[in-house]
Amino acid sequence: MGNYQIQCTACGQVYPDTGSNECPDRHAALQRTVYAAERLHCADLPGMMRFYNWLPIHHTPAVTAGPVTYKSEVLATPANWQPGDKLVVPALKSKAEMDKRLSEGYECKDWYLCFKKI
Numbered sequence: 001m002g003n004y005q006i007q008c009t010a011c012g013q014v015y016p017d018t019g020s021n022e023c024p025d026r027h028a029a030l031q032r033t034v035y036a037a038e039r040l041h042c043a044d045l046p047g048m049m050r051f052y053n054w055l056p057i058h059h060t061p062a063v064t065a066g067p068v069t070y071k072s073e074v075l076a077t078p079a080n081w082q083p084g085d086k087l088v089v090p091a092l093k094s095k096a097e098m099d100k101r102l103s104e105g106y107e108c109k110d111w112y113l114c115f116k117k118i
C-alpha cells in the first residue's frame with residue numbers, strides 16, 4: 001500500500017496520516033505528503049489505482065472498476081459554485097442563439113461562456 005507520511009511545511013515535523021490535514025502543533029500551513037518510494041512503479045490495477053503507491057491512501061478499494069467521469073451536456077457548475085449561484089450553459093453555435101439567450105436573461109461573458117440562474 002502507499003507508504004507515506006505527512007510533513008508540515010511550517011515546522012518540518014513528519015507524522016502519520018490521521019486524515020486531519022493539520023499539523024499536530026496546529027500550524028496553519030500546507031501539509032505535504034512524503035513518500036517512501038522515490039520512483040513511481042505502476043501496479044496492475046484499474047484507473048488511478050495504478051499509482052496507488054503514490055496516492056495518500058492506506059489501502060486499495062475492493063472494486064474492479066476505475067474512476068468514473070461525467071461530461072455534462074446541459075449545465076455545469078463553475079469553480080466555487082454555491083447553491084443559488086448561476087450555472088454555466090453549453091457554448092453557443094450561432095449568433096442567432098446568442099441573440100436568443102440575451103433576450104431570455106442569460107448572462108453571457110462571450111459566445112462560449114454564458115450563465116443561467118436556475
Ligand SMILES: [Zn+2]
Pocket residue numbers: 008009010011012013023024025026027
Ligand atoms: Zn507544524
